[in-house]
Amino acid sequence: MTDQVRLYEQLTEIFNDVFLREDMKLTPELSARDVEGWDSFKQIEIMVSVEERFGIKLNTREIDGLRNVGDLADVVTRKAR
Amino acid sequence: MEQLRWLPQVEDWRARLRALSTAADPWPRAVALAKARLDFTHTSALDETLRRALDGAVPDGTATTPVRLAILGSATLAHLHAGIRVAGLRRDIHVATYENAYGQYLQELLDGGSALHRFRPNAVLFAFDAYHLTQGLHAALPEAEGEAMLADTLARIRRCWTLAQAAFGCPVMQQAALDVFAPLLGSNEHRLPGSRGRFVARLNERLREAADATGVDLVAVDDAARRDGMANWHDPALWHRSRQEVSPALSPTYGELVARVIAARRGRSAKCLVLDLDNTLWGGAIGDDGLDGIVLGQGSPLGEGFLAVQDYARDLARRGVILAVSSKNDAACALKPFERHPDMVLRRADIASFRANWDDKAANLRAIAHDLNIGLDAMVFLDDNPFERNLVREQLPMVAVPEVPDDDPARVPGVLADAGYFESLGITADDLKRGAQYQDNRARDGLRAAATDMEGYLRALDMRLVWNRFDSLGQARVVQLINKTNQFNLTTRRHQDADVAAVAADPQAFGLQLRLLDRFGDNGMIAVVIGRLTAPDTVTIDTWLMSCRVLGRGVERTTLNVVAAQARALGAARLVGEYLPTGRNGMVREHYDRLGFAPLTDGPSGARTAVLDLTAFTPQTTLIHLSEGFAP
Numbered sequence: 001m002t003d004q005v006r007l008y009e010q011l012t013e014i015f016n017d018v019f020l021r022e023d024m025k026l027t028p029e030l031s032a033r034d035v036e037g038w039d040s041f042k043q044i045e046i047m048v049s050v051e052e053r054f055g056i057k058l059n060t061r062e063i064d065g066l067r068n069v070g071d072l073a074d075v076v077t078r079k080a081r
Numbered sequence: 082m083e084q085l086r087w088l089p090q091v092e093d094w095r096a097r098l099r100a101l102s103t104a105a106d107p108w109p110r111a112v113a114l115a116k117a118r119l120d121f122t123h124t125s126a127l128d129e130t131l132r133r134a135l136d137g138a139v140p141d142g143t144a145t146t147p148v149r150l151a152i153l154g155s156a157t158l159a160h161l162h163a164g165i166r167v168a169g170l171r172r173d174i175h176v177a178t179y180e181n182a183y184g185q186y187l188q189e190l191l192d193g194g195s196a197l198h199r200f201r202p203n204a205v206l207f208a209f210d211a212y213h214l215t216q217g218l219h220a221a222l223p224e225a226e227g228e229a230m231l232a233d234t235l236a237r238i239r240r241c242w243t244l245a246q247a248a249f250g251c252p253v254m255q256q257a258a259l260d261v262f263a264p265l266l267g268s269n270e271h272r273l274p275g276s277r278g279r280f281v282a283r284l285n286e287r288l289r290e291a292a293d294a295t296g297v298d299l300v301a302v303d304d305a306a307r308r309d310g311m312a313n314w315h316d317p318a319l320w321h322r323s324r325q326e327v328s329p330a331l332s333p334t335y336g337e338l339v340a341r342v343i344a345a346r347r348g349r350s351a352k353c354l355v356l357d358l359d360n361t362l363w364g365g366a367i368g369d370d371g372l373d374g375i376v377l378g379q380g381s382p383l384g385e386g387f388l389a390v391q392d393y394a395r396d397l398a399r400r401g402v403i404l405a406v407s408s409k410n411d412a413a414c415a416l417k418p419f420e421r422h423p424d425m426v427l428r429r430a431d432i433a434s435f436r437a438n439w440d441d442k443a444a445n446l447r448a449i450a451h452d453l454n455i456g457l458d459a460m461v462f463l464d465d466n467p468f469e470r471n472l473v474r475e476q477l478p479m480v481a482v483p484e485v486p487d488d489d490p491a492r493v494p495g496v497l498a499d500a501g502y503f504e505s506l507g508i509t510a511d512d513l514k515r516g517a518q519y520q521d522n523r524a525r526d527g528l529r530a531a532a533t534d535m536e537g538y539l540r541a542l543d544m545r546l547v548w549n550r551f552d553s554l555g556q557a558r559v560v561q562l563i564n565k566t567n568q569f570n571l572t573t574r575r576h577q578d579a580d581v582a583a584v585a586a587d588p589q590a591f592g593l594q595l596r597l598l599d600r601f602g603d604n605g606m607i608a609v610v611i612g613r614l615t616a617p618d619t620v621t622i623d624t625w626l627m628s629c630r631v632l633g634r635g636v637e638r639t640t641l642n643v644v645a646a647q648a649r650a651l652g653a654a655r656l657v658g659e660y661l662p663t664g665r666n667g668m669v670r671e672h673y674d675r676l677g678f679a680p681l682t683d684g685p686s687g688a689r690t691a692v693l694d695l696t697a698f699t700p701q702t703t704l705i706h707l708s709e710g711f712a713p
Contacts, residue, residue, distance in 0.1 A: 001681070005356065014122065017126050018122060018125075018126075020126055020129055022095075022099075025282045040323065041159065041160070041323075044160070044319070044323055044325070044329060045121075045122065045160075048121055048122075048328070048330045049120075049121070050328045051121040052120055052121065052122070052330055052332070059318065060318045060321070060322070063318075063322070067455065069122065075537060
């Protein structure tokens with residue numbers, strides 16, 4: 001299993017927890033527009049969960065720069081090294 | 082930051098959450114799930130899943146009437162509701178929450194037709210963010226203006242309390258202000274009149290006085306943040322992003338602090354701390370290691386850790402928490418440290434209900450609850466053994482059972498405090514008297530009951546003491562016992578193989594090896610006695626030793642019956658016993674006195690001798706059946 005596959009599994013788990021679903025399919029292109037209920041409040045929940053699970057802190061610029069799941073995966077990959 | 086560290090890790094989280102979502106009885110399942118160490122995301126997920134499963138229904142038969150909590154504040158608080166509701170859930174309390182429209186707390190309080198009034202809260206929490214409270218303050222502000230601002234801020238908050246109390250007639254809580262600000266001077270920040278940090282510190286002090294005067298309860302997030310670190314509590318980036326003063330990640334902790342005060346106000350705090358003994362109050366096992374072998378007291382880091390546990394427990398008792406003991410131990414053995422260990426902080430009189438036996442812990446906790454006439458849900462059970470903790474969690478889910486991080490006694494006081502089991506809104510005269518009350522009760526009926534219990538217990542043990550003269554078969558074990566027994570050892574003479582063989586062959590002497598059996602099995606060889614004719618009418622006991630595992634069962638008296646018969650068989654009219662102190666055998670200093678010997682000599686070094694008149698001695702009845710020859 002590559003690190004990317006593992007990372008997407010972990011992110012999928014977080015998204016399923018945050019959106020209370022079991023069937024989310026995370027792709028790099030997936031963004032807030034595609035998911036019902038992904039508002040600014042959920043966005044913060046996702047960020048906090050990611051920070052807790054990966055033991056990292058995301059700064060304001062990084063969060064503002066996120067357009068989709070792919071961007072999030074990139075930031076986590078960079079910071080969680 | 083590891084939150085809720087006193088709760089066990091959740092297992093099968095996803096499966097249990099799924100089961101909850103379709104269950105006919107979602108509430109008790111959710112209560113059970115809430116008693117796990119949930120992070121922010123899991124807390125939100127549990128809260129939302131339960132909300133959907135209940136579908137607007139309020140469950141019946143919860144611990145208190147449902148709570149309708151209005152959270153009134155100046156910034157975003159929506160991220161804290163789930164934490165509060167789940168912390169209520171953890172206590173079997175249903176909490177519905179309401180939050181004022183952003184910034185509109187005063188308007189809603191004043192407007193009788195507002196959504197707040199329609200919500201009909203039966204509890205109110207004021208949670209003002211520090212930015213709001215310090216508005217207008219700046220570094221160049223003259224002292225007098227700072228003072229005026231402080232008085233004004235306090236007056237505005239008090240007005241809110243008065244309005245809420247008048248409108249809803251319910252308990253009011255005030256969250257302390259958080260010092261989220263970067264200091265301007267540094268260590269001596271208090272010397273800058275316009276410092277926001279200084280303002281917050283002074284406001285919190287005044288808030289406490291005002292709260293005491295008006296019956297408002299404080300939610301001390303300032304103390305919590307000091308312990309946890311402000312960086313964990315407050316993230317300035319999140320403040321700028323979403324006006325969340327308390328970090329969402331901390332929602333489980335925030336919820337705990339609030340729910341505790343709500344529960345305490347409704348009389349739902351725990352009342353009794355039940356303590357295990359071995360490796361909880363001291364290091365090692367009293368039954369195996371003996372009074373001198375357990376680790377307790379100054380001089381070792383571990384011993385001091387256990388001392389700290391006892392100190393904390395005693396202070397809890399002094400402020401009204403009832404202490405009890407549940408230990409898998411021989412009762413007499415378990416009592417020994419309380420009665421004789423010089424470093425013990427807790428004494429027998431501090432323990433309102435003392436259960437040391439071989440029954441399972443769930444049965445003992447029920448018995449303690451019955452003894453003390455309190456509910457099982459008012460009990461906290463502290464035990465180092467994960468097996469016992471899980472057994473109690475499974476059989477008595479209403480009993481609170483804290484985890485002990487790293488299995489280190491040094492962490493126990495902090496964990497008990499963090500868990501907030503004994504949250505109390507003040508101290509009453511009754512609280513301070515409680516310890517004494519239980520002691521009186523115990524003195525009246527407890528001792529008799531305990532004695533009866535003990536006798537019944539010993540009788541039920543169906544004990545058999547099987548004795549034999551020294552023989553080659555038992556010699557190795559006899560020599561081993563002679564050389565390793567330190568505590569119950571009257572003379573500590575370290576005889577070797579040749580000495581033991583010599584006793585066996587000596588017609589003027591007897592060597593006895595004794596074995597104890599009971600319904601739980603064979604305890605093996607537990608005592609050795611050597612007697613020798615030292616004058617034509619006198620047998621002197623050269624050696625008498627016993628394993629501490631069988632203390633408190635009457636083995637000594639039964640053994641004396643054998644020893645007296647053996648001495649008489651040698652023609653003796655007098656039986657003389659010696660005690661030679663070693664520093665480790667203080668527990669048997671009065672051994673012969675207890676058996677009815679008369680003191681003979683008292684040496685300057687503490688050595689003593691005592692004599693028993695064999696012509697007047699009649700064998701005593703004990704609860705132990707005696708027989709000669711080895712058991713099958």
